[in-house]
Amino acid sequence: MEETNESASEDRSGSPAPSMYSFNASVDERLILREVYGRTLNSYNEMYFLPADNEEHRRLDLQHQIYTMILGALYPAIPLVRWALRPRRDRRPVILDVGTGSGSWAVDMAKEFPYCEVIGMDLVPPRIAGELPQNCRFEIDDANLGFFHYRGTFDVVHARAIAMGIKDYPALLKDLAQTLRPGGMIILGDGEMQLYDEERRPLSYSEADASWTQRVFFAGYNASKNKGGNIDCPTMNPTWLRSIDSLTDVGWDKVFIPIGPWIYANEREKVLAEMLRSNCLGYISGLEPLLMSEGYLKESVEKMQRGASAELLELKVRLYSRWSFAWAMKRL
Numbered sequence: 001m002e003e004t005n006e007s008a009s010e011d012r013s014g015s016p017a018p019s020m021y022s023f024n025a026s027v028d029e030r031l032i033l034r035e036v037y038g039r040t041l042n043s044y045n046e047m048y049f050l051p052a053d054n055e056e057h058r059r060l061d062l063q064h065q066i067y068t069m070i071l072g073a074l075y076p077a078i079p080l081v082r083w084a085l086r087p088r089r090d091r092r093p094v095i096l097d098v099g100t101g102s103g104s105w106a107v108d109m110a111k112e113f114p115y116c117e118v119i120g121m122d123l124v125p126p127r128i129a130g131e132l133p134q135n136c137r138f139e140i141d142d143a144n145l146g147f148f149h150y151r152g153t154f155d156v157v158h159a160r161a162i163a164m165g166i167k168d169y170p171a172l173l174k175d176l177a178q179t180l181r182p183g184g185m186i187i188l189g190d191g192e193m194q195l196y197d198e199e200r201r202p203l204s205y206s207e208a209d210a211s212w213t214q215r216v217f218f219a220g221y222n223a224s225k226n227k228g229g230n231i232d233c234p235t236m237n238p239t240w241l242r243s244i245d246s247l248t249d250v251g252w253d254k255v256f257i258p259i260g261p262w263i264y265a266n267e268r269e270k271v272l273a274e275m276l277r278s279n280c281l282g283y284i285s286g287l288e289p290l291l292m293s294e295g296y297l298k299e300s301v302e303k304m305q306r307g308a309s310a311e312l313l314e315l316k317v318r319l320y321s322r323w324s325f326a327w328a329m330k331r332l
């Protein structure tokens with residue numbers, strides 16, 4: 001059954017290129033970015049309150065390396081993705097990266113698949129170090145406005161860690177399913193905001209002796225929920241994908257990674273745990289605008305940040321974080 005998306009079409013202008021901007025160096029960043037509590041944020045989306053500055057984009061580059069190291073590739077379900085992106089005689093396969101951030105996944109995909117076209121879209125411009133591959137371009141847009149203009153366009157659609165800025169994640173998935181060509185793939189990746197203890201049991205945040213790390217993660221979780229982000233999507237994605245009639249072959253992989261090298265079996269695991277700790281320290285530092293916009297006092301935020309950073313650096317907490325990958329294929 002073909003889904004309809006009337007509201008998305010109404011929000012759009014009907015123009016053949018209805019993204020807000022096709023990104024190039026001449027775009028005036030003052031229209032796109034704003035200063036909030038000492039960091040630079042996007043100006044369009046009132047839900048997504050993590051920074052959009054160089055410091056955050058460097059964190060996203062590190063997070064991109066973490067995802068790639070976990071998977072041993074840029075994507076899960078390797079045979080399915082390679083089949084979806086196989087070279088064709090009649091046209092170039094097209095890839096969309098929703099919420100591309102610093103743009104590193106889009107650029108790396110453009111390099112791995114030089115015969116494909118890659119579009120990265122985000123609320124903010126990417127941070128491209130080095131030369132942009134000719135088969136890669138960026139658009140500035142809000143995924144909540146819908147993808148009506150891209151129906152039946154893509155062979156792979158990728159969305160990683162964007163839930164904080166998504167108003168209605170199941171609706172977004174339905175919308176993205178419609179942008180796929182038959183045989184195309186949707187790929188979702190997320191690090192959960194839920195923390196796990198050393199036995200890999202989910203931690204409740206109401207415990208009286210909760211660590212600073214638990215407290216600051218919980219504060220971030222609550223604040224994002226208050227803003228309306230669908231941040232529980234990592235555990236819901238397989239169910240939501242299965243509920244879309246036009247999708248099939250739903251898959252789901254979950255991986256636990258220790259935050260900091262308090263446990264590891266080999267050098268690779270140690271490096272991964274250290275990278276994840278650095279990523280978490282950057283994430284915790286970037287929470288300031290989000291928490292302060294929800295009424296936290298600067299002193300309280302800084303106290304949580306200092307406490308959590310010390311715990312993580314001194315390996316005083318034994319925590320796991322869980323990373324989820326879900327995917328599905330559009331019926332032929």
Ligand SMILES: C[S@@+](CC[C@H](N)C(=O)[O-])C[C@H]1O[C@@H](n2cnc3c(N)ncnc32)[C@H](O)[C@@H]1O
Nearest residue numbers: 048099100101122123142143144160161162165
């Ligand atoms: C945590 S970053 C992840 C970036 C990238 N996907 C990655 O995995 O490296 C989330 C990104 O999603 C973008 N984002 C959030 N909500 C969005 C929306 N509604 N439309 C477009 N981009 C969005 C943010 O601006 C940010 O760059």
